[in-house]
Amino acid sequence: MKDIENKMTNFITNIIDKDLKDNKHSGKVITRFPPEPNGYIHIGHAKSICLNFGLALQYNGTCNLRFDDTNPTKENTEFVESIKNDVKWLGFDYGDNLYFASDYFDMMYNYAVELIKKGKAYVCDLSFEESKEHKGTLTVAGKNSPYRDRSIEENLNLFEKMKNGEFAEGSCVLRAKIDMSSSNVNMRDPVMYRIQKAYHHNTKDKWCIYPMYDWAHGIEDYIEKITHSICTLEFEDHRPLYDWFLDNLSLDHYHPQQIEFAMLNITKTVLSKRRLKKLVDDKFVDSWDDPRMPTVSGMRRRGYPAAAIRNFANAIGVSKSNSLVEYEYLEFFIRNELDEIASRAMVILDPIKLVITNYPENEEEWFDAKNHPKKDEMGTRKIPFSREIYIERDDFMENPSSKFFRLAPGTEVRLQHAYHITCDNLVKDENGNIIEIQCSYDPTTKGGWVPGRKVKGTLHWVSAKHAVKATANIYSQILTVDSLNDIPEDKEFTDYFNKDSLIKKECFIEPSISDSEPLSYFQFLRNGYFCTDKLSTKEHPIFNLTVSLKESKDK
Ligand code: ATP
Numbered sequence: 439m440k441d442i443e444n445k446m447t448n449f450i451t452n453i454i455d456k457d458l459k460d461n462k463h464s465g466k467v468i469t470r471f472p473p474e475p476n477g478y479i480h481i482g483h484a485k486s487i488c489l490n491f492g493l494a495l496q497y498n499g500t501c502n503l504r505f506d507d508t509n510p511t512k513e514n515t516e517f518v519e520s521i522k523n524d525v526k527w528l529g530f531d532y533g534d535n536l537y538f539a540s541d542y543f544d545m546m547y548n549y550a551v552e553l554i555k556k557g558k559a560y561v562c563d564l565s566f567e568e569s570k571e572h573k574g575t576l577t578v579a580g581k582n583s584p585y586r587d588r589s590i591e592e593n594l595n596l597f598e599k600m601k602n603g604e605f606a607e608g609s610c611v612l613r614a615k616i617d618m619s620s621s622n623v624n625m626r627d628p629v630m631y632r633i634q635k636a637y638h639h640n641t642k643d644k645w646c647i648y649p650m651y652d653w654a655h656g657i658e659d660y661i662e663k664i665t666h667s668i669c670t671l672e673f674e675d676h677r678p679l680y681d682w683f684l685d686n687l688s689l690d691h692y693h694p695q696q697i698e699f700a701m702l703n704i705t706k707t708v709l710s711k712r713r714l715k716k717l718v719d720d721k722f723v724d725s726w727d728d729p730r731m732p733t734v735s736g737m738r739r740r741g742y743p744a745a746a747i748r749n750f751a752n753a754i755g756v757s758k759s760n761s762l763v764e765y766e767y768l769e770f771f772i773r774n775e776l777d778e779i780a781s782r783a784m785v786i787l788d789p790i791k792l793v794i795t796n797y798p799e800n801e802e803e804w805f806d807a808k809n810h811p812k813k814d815e816m817g818t819r820k821i822p823f824s825r826e827i828y829i830e831r832d833d834f835m836e837n838p839s840s841k842f843f844r845l846a847p848g849t850e851v852r853l854q855h856a857y858h859i860t861c862d863n864l865v866k867d868e869n870g871n872i873i874e875i876q877c878s879y880d881p882t883t884k885g886g887w888v889p890g891r892k893v894k895g896t897l898h899w900v901s902a903k904h905a906v907k908a909t910a911n912i913y914s915q916i917l918t919v920d921s922l923n924d925i926p927e928d929k930e931f932t933d934y935f936n937k938d939s940l941i942k943k944e945c946f947i948e949p950s951i952s953d954s955e956p957l958s959y960f961q962f963l964r965n966g967y968f969c970t971d972k973l974s975t976k977e978h979p980i981f982n983l984t985v986s987l988k989e990s991k992d993k
């Protein structure tokens with residue numbers, strides 16, 4: 439994992455370097471990755487994971503995996519387990535540093551009582567609509583709630599009743615008492631607690647009030663002694679509130695520092711758990727780990743190596759301005775990594791039969807083939823050869839142009855690892871379609887390499903009688919537009935779902951890969967990188983297209 443040790447230099451490391459020099463935060467670096475377990479994590483989260491865990495490694499600090507599980511109706515343990523698994527698969531070890539915001543609910547409650555006692559929080563009975571109306575707008579100041587001046591005793595009493603479940607959902611909330619005329623709307627007496635009579639995956643039925651993100655997050659960071667609390671740019675305007683809450687509590691150690699960076703966006707896909715959930719719920723895709731999904735589990739199943747995702751995350755770096763990264767850039771890192779680690783194999787995706795007329799009927803030969811042309815340590819495998827083989831339909835042309843470097847009548851080509859063959863004859867059906875190509879082979883060319891002898895090209899092939907039928911899932915991007923911003927307001931993003939994002943093909947594979955382990959990486963010669971699907975079996979092998987061999991030119 440050399441990439442993990444690569445040092446980053448960016449505006450965040452500049453801040454940390456300065457903090458360490460000034461001995462701020464007692465000279466420590468403690469970060470956290472704080473997912474809400476309301477879905478599977480995606481490549482945007484992967485970027486945040488690489489950043490937070492990467493900084494901890496770089497500075498000999500720690501990074502906590504903390505579930506920000508404050509919204510029980512949308513969260514569950516399936517999501518918790520998937521996220522734990524995905525973080526580990528990405529290559530990061532949170533060790534014992536696994537936390538749940540819900541473990542702090544008692545402490546948060548006590549801190550809220552402290553604010554009430556200081557006259558800095560109050561129970562407000564305005565309805566949802568009324569408080570919206572009181573909130574004002576970006577240009578119009580808000581109005582004080584009529585409940586703002588309740589006495590401390592009354593507030594303590596009401597808040598306790600809220601906690602004890604004596605009030606209906608939506609009937610009241612606890613709000614911080616800050617400033618209804620602040621130019622920052624986040625500071626206009628934000629809600630700290632709402633009533634939600636919901637079952638929580640961790641605390642079960644203990645609570646019927648749940649903390650809001652802004653209130654909870656800073657306290658979670660404080661309790662865990664986080665030094666640098668890194669989040670995405672949309673929280674920049676929340677930072678004064680983050681600080682206000684911590685500054686107004688009596689705390690006995692340093693106050694974590696919120697730092698914002700631009701979130702990752704990638705062309706032709708969606709990075710938002712809410713939208714990804716819609717694709718799953720409305721059956722646009724099969725599951726959260728459908729290989730088209732930009733989720734970590736989807737990318738894993740698609741065949742993206744974890745190291746490639748880390749390299750990508752490192753290469754895009756962190757910045758202060760939002761941008762859209764082309765998915766081709768991610769694919770570049772996938773190819774780079776797979777070129778090193780993928781075993782080579784021969785697979786015919788669109789077969790046409792080829793008969794070698796001068797090869798004995800019942801004979802077969804098994805050739806040794808290297809699994810990687812440059813890596814002897816990856817070993818060899820046996821490939822069967824016989825009189826009838828399949829080649830790709832588009833590797834033959836009856837009337838070729840001068841630029842066609844494959845098989846045509848009268849031309850000689852090399853069959854990879856086998857022999858040179860020359861096309862002598864074609865068999866057609868009654869409609870004139872070619873159903874069989876007839877060739878003769880040159881027995882002196884065994885192994886396929888004859889120094890100094892020029893052929894039109896080299897083809898991959900599989901022996902017809904040894905070939906195993908398999909399914910190849912040919913994937914492409916899930917959106918037909920680059921960005922959600924390209925979608926008109928009156929349209930749904932699902933209107934732009936790419937209906938051709940999965941094309942299933944029956945193909946013929948060489949027998950050596952028919953019982954490959956799920957998640958094995960392959961380069962199907964001349965066809966692309968593929969990965970054995972998790973549902974693949976010896977009886978029915980399934981391979982997922984990870985990425986093409988080259989970036990397509992017709993963009
Ligand atoms: P989503 O809208 O997809 O649910 P989120 O930010 O609400 O995203 P969380 O589970 O709350 O999801 O996020 C956990 C962490 O991941 C946060 O620190 C968040 O800032 C970060 N994160 C989420 N999306 C991205 C992204 N696209 N790029 C970088 N970081 C991200």
Ligand code: MG
Pocket residue numbers: 474
């Ligand atoms: Mg969220």
